[in-house]
Structures are given as structure tokens and as C-alpha cells.
Amino acid sequence: MAKVAVVGAGLVGSLWAKMLANRGYEVSIYERRSDPRVGPIHGGRSINLALSDRGWKALEQAGVAEAVRTIALPIHGRRMHAVDGTRTFQPYGLEGQCIYSVSRGGLNRILLEAAEAMPGVSVHFNHRCEGYTHESHGVALHLEHEERPAHPVFERVFGTDGAFSAIRGQMTRQDRFNFEQTYLPHGYKEIPMLPGPDGGFQMEEDGLHIWPRGTFMLMALPNPDKTFTCTLFGPYEGEHGLDALTDDDKVMAFFEKHFPDVLPLLPNLLEDWNAHPVSSLVMTRCFPWNDGGRVALMGDAAHAIVPFYGQGMNSGMEDCSVLDELLENLDAGSASWDQTLQRYTALRKPAGDAILELALQNYIEMRDLTGDPQFLQQKALEGRLQRKHPDKWLPLYSLVTFSHTPYHEALERGKRQQKIMEGVLAQPERWNHFRDDAWMEEVLSQLHPGD
Numbered sequence: 194m195a196k197v198a199v200v201g202a203g204l205v206g207s208l209w210a211k212m213l214a215n216r217g218y219e220v221s222i223y224e225r226r227s228d229p230r231v232g233p234i235h236g237g238r239s240i241n242l243a244l245s246d247r248g249w250k251a252l253e254q255a256g257v258a259e260a261v262r263t264i265a266l267p268i269h270g271r272r273m274h275a276v277d278g279t280r281t282f283q284p285y286g287l288e289g290q291c292i293y294s295v296s297r298g299g300l301n302r303i304l305l306e307a308a309e310a311m312p313g314v315s316v317h318f319n320h321r322c323e324g325y326t327h328e329s330h331g332v333a334l335h336l337e338h339e340e341r342p343a344h345p346v347f348e349r350v351f352g353t354d355g356a357f358s359a360i361r362g363q364m365t366r367q368d369r370f371n372f373e374q375t376y377l378p379h380g381y382k383e384i385p386m387l388p389g390p391d392g393g394f395q396m397e398e399d400g401l402h403i404w405p406r407g408t409f410m411l412m413a414l415p416n417p418d419k420t421f422t423c424t425l426f427g428p429y430e431g432e433h434g435l436d437a438l439t440d441d442d443k444v445m446a447f448f449e450k451h452f453p454d455v456l457p458l459l460p461n462l463l464e465d466w467n468a469h470p471v472s473s474l475v476m477t478r479c480f481p482w483n484d485g486g487r488v489a490l491m492g493d494a495a496h497a498i499v500p501f502y503g504q505g506m507n508s509g510m511e512d513c514s515v516l517d518e519l520l521e522n523l524d525a526g527s528a529s530w531d532q533t534l535q536r537y538t539a540l541r542k543p544a545g546d547a548i549l550e551l552a553l554q555n556y557i558e559m560r561d562l563t564g565d566p567q568f569l570q571q572k573a574l575e576g577r578l579q580r581k582h583p584d585k586w587l588p589l590y591s592l593v594t595f596s597h598t599p600y601h602e603a604l605e606r607g608k609r610q611q612k613i614m615e616g617v618l619a620q621p622e623r624w625n626h627f628r629d630d631a632w633m634e635e636v637l638s639q640l641h642p643g644d
């Protein structure tokens with residue numbers, strides 16, 4: 194069996210280790226933290242995440258989807274809260290289409306246990322990777338451990354060690370490796386919403402609740418224990434900046450003014466506010482994602498993005514399903530490792546860049562446009578088009594969330610569709626007739642002009 198190493202036992206690393214083990218590789222996983230199953234849960238990242246079709250495909254491919262279904266809560270659309278208390282529901286897609294809320298800790302545990310249960314897989318906690326060197330017979334990992342450092346050698350190494358990847362750090366020292374890191378000038382703070390007096394959810398649990406407020410927003414995603422995780426996203430600086438919320442009075446005044454309907458549901462707001470830090474949001478781009486045929490980056494290590502499309506983990510899982518499919522050719526003897534990892538970079542780098550762009554765009558949509566009447570009108574018109582011609586018109590959100598169309602193709606198609614919809618929106622006198630076959634055909638014909 195070929196010996197490989199996976200650095201980082203997060204969501205992507207654990208899933209990838211399982212896929213490698215399914216193919217018969219002997220996998221050593223190195224994780225800098227202690228085992229989350231025996232110690233405290235490590236904080237610092239979102240408590241729950243939205244899992245959608247790209248993630249599910251990878252989970253199916255790895256053979257773990259059934260276990261994950263047991264902890265997944267279906268979310269059918271956005272539930273918007275205006276300042277005046279008006280509430281609207283906006284379905285995510287066609288009937289039956291939904292995303293799922295899953296707990297980060299629960300998902301990580303399922304993936305890690307599935308990998309660990311495979312023959313040939315070993316997990317080494319409390320091992321911090323500091324980099325690697327090429328040796329004549331493989332790649333030596335530089336591992337820090339409290340007892341002694343170690344330099345085990347592997348045929349191949351997969352860097353799944355997150356946004357601040359040490360494996361990528363090593364690559365940056367190589368000639369012609371590009372790397373770019375940017376922090377969003379906005380941060381976030383998580384606040385738990387406990388169950389109500391009856392022990393049940395305090396709001397509808399079938400939606401992602403959003404309080405869009407222009408330059409900032411509050412969001413809430415449900416958990417199986419009947420709590421919601423609320424997240425306030427906003428700029429650090431400026432009139433509505435997080436930095437200005439320096440004492441209890443200011444926090445209360447801010448919530449009273451902008452989120453009056455949620456205040457009675459958060460009786461421990463001040464305590465929770467003071468107990469949770471404001472976290473930053475980092476974005477990275479790099480190229481290439483492989484070092485020859487021996488080392489590859491996957492997940493946040495290759496492409497850390499902002500969380501506004503709910504696609505960071507999903508795109509990392511898609512890295513796994515794509516590379517797993519490429520290993521099929523390698524196993525069949527029709528490609529070398531060099532070719533396989535080069536192909537992986539070629540397929541995934543444009544996708545990684547595109548989902549970052551999409552996620553940045555979606556932040557504006559979520560915090561600003563979700564409450565905009567023109568935007569809601571467009572959604573309604575697009576919904577009609579999609580219901581009548583589901584094979585021809587897929588709104589951008591559906592392309593990203595409910596399809597496996599590469600992200601860069603989705604981005605391009607989304608831009609074309611947006612232009613077409615702008616033409617439709619410019620004719621408000623005809624909106625009521627936007628069920629007429631002739632008008633719909635006219636709109637659809639603009640998708641592929643000249644066909």
C-alpha cells in the first residue's frame with residue numbers, strides 16, 4: 194500500500210482521508226489540536242454550517258452521507274426580517290430543494306471516525322506541521338510534538354490544514370508560487386439563541402433567518418438541539434462598526450434600533466456578547482495547488498473564502514470529489530501522479546477564484562438586496578421562469594447551490610442571466626404577463642443568441 198499523509202483533520206482532511214482509504218492507501222493524519230472527542234471543543238469558527246449539493250456529492254462518494262443525514266436539518270429558504278417587523282419568506286429553489294444546517298463539531302466527528310475506522314488509517318493529534326522537504330524517496334514532513342519533533346517520509350502529502358496552511362507556507366518559498374491574502378474589513382460575532390420556555394425553537398426552523406441592514410446583517414441558522422446560532426456580520430469601523438459597540442448600553446441600543454424583534458428572544462444578549470470575540474474573515478488565493486506530483490493543497494488551504502454563499506466547506510468537499518475522480522484514471526494506469534495533480538490544479542483553481550468572487554457578491558445581496566423590492570421582484574420573476582423551464586433557466590443561487598456546474602461556469606452564466614433579467618425588470622408594465630410563453634421564449638432565446 195502507498196503511504197500518504199494528510200495534514201489537518203478538519204472537515205476536508207477527514208473526508209479526504211476516508212476517500213484515500215477507500216482506494217486502499219495507508220493514510221497518516223496529522224492534526225495540531227488535541228482529539229476533540231476527549232477534550233474541549235475548539236472554538237473560533239462557526240458552530241454550524243450550511244451543507245449543500247456539492248458537499249453531499251462528496252459525502253456520497255466517500256460513503257458517509259447516510260451518517261451525516263442523521264445530524265442535518267433541512268433549510269428551505271431565507272426568512273427575512275425588516276426593521277418594522279415585516280417578515281417575508283424566499284424559497285431557495287424549486288419545491289423539495291433545500292440546504293442543510295449541520296453542526297461543525299458533529300460533522301467533523303462523523304468524518305474523522307469514518308476515516309479512522311478504515312484499515313490503514315492512523316490519526317496523530319497534537320502534531321503541528323511546520324513544513325516539508327523533498328527527499329529522494331518522498332516528502333519529509335516537519336512535525337512538532339511535545340515529546341520530540343519528527344520527520345516521517347511519505348510518498349505523497351495532502352495539505353488540508355486550513356486558511357493559514359503550513360504546507361502552503363512551505364510552497365510560498367518556491368519559485369513562481371503565487372500567494373495573496375486579504376482580510377475583509379468586516380468581522381463577525383456569534384450569539385446563541387436558546388430554546389423557548391416550551392423547550393422548542395423560538396423561530397421557524399426551516400429557514401435561514403436574515404435581518405438585512407445595508408452595510409451589516411444578522412443571520413440565524415438552527416441547530417438540532419432547538420437553539421439557533423445567530424451571527425452578526427458588519428464592518429469593524431464606521432457608524433455601524435463593531436468596534437463602536439464598546440459597552441453594554443451601546444450594544445443594547447444597537448439591537449433595539451436595528452433588530453427590535455430579536456431582542457426578546459435573546460435574554461442573555463449582553464452576557465453572550467461579552468463572552469464571544471469578534472472574529473475576522475480572511476481570503477486567500479494561490480497558484481499552483483500542487484507541488485509536482487507529490488504535494489497538493491485542498492479546502493481552505495488552497496482557497497479560503499468569505500462565508501456568504503455557504504460554500505467554503507462545500508467547495509473543499511468538491512476538491513475531494515474531483516480529485517477522487519481523477520484518481521480513477523491514475524488507478525487505471527492512464528495517468529501519472531504528476532499529470533493527476535496538474536490536472537487537479539487546472540480544474541480547481543478557476544473554480545476556487547470564482548467561488549470567492551461569488552461569495553463576496555452574495556454578502557452584498559444578503560445584507561443589502563434581500564430587503565430590496567426590485568431584488569425580490571427579480572427573484573419572483575426568475576422563480577416563474579425556472580418553474581416553467583427548469584431545464585433551461587437556473588437562477589445563479591441554484592447553479593451554485595443545487596448543481597455541480599463548475600463555479601466559474603456558474604459565475605459566467607449568472608452574469609449573462611443578470612443582464613437578461615435587467616431587460617425584463619426595465620419593463621414593469623409587462624411583469625404581470627411574465628407567464629406568457631412568447632415572452633418567456635424571447636427571454637430564453639437571449640441565453641444562447643444565434644442558436
Ligand SMILES: Cc1cc2nc3c(=O)[nH]c(=O)nc-3n(C[C@H](O)[C@H](O)[C@H](O)COP(=O)(O)OP(=O)(O)OC[C@H]3O[C@@H](n4cnc5c(N)ncnc54)[C@H](O)[C@@H]3O)c2cc1C
Pocket residue numbers: 200201202203204205206223224225226238239241242243244320321322323353354355356357358359381491492493494500502503504505506507508509
Ligand atoms: C463564520 C463562518 C461560517 C461558515 N459557514 C459555512 C457554511 O455555511 N457552509 C460552508 O460550506 N462553509 C462555511 N464556512 C467555511 C468553512 O468553515 C471552511 O471552508 C471549512 O472549515 C474548511 O475546511 P478545511 O478542512 O479545509 O479547513 P479547517 O476546517 O480550517 O480545518 C483545518 C484543520 O487543520 C488543522 N491545522 C491547521 N494548521 C495545522 C498545522 N500546521 N499542522 C497540523 N494541523 C493543522 C486545524 O487545527 C484544523 O483542524 C464558514 C466559515 C466561517 C468562518
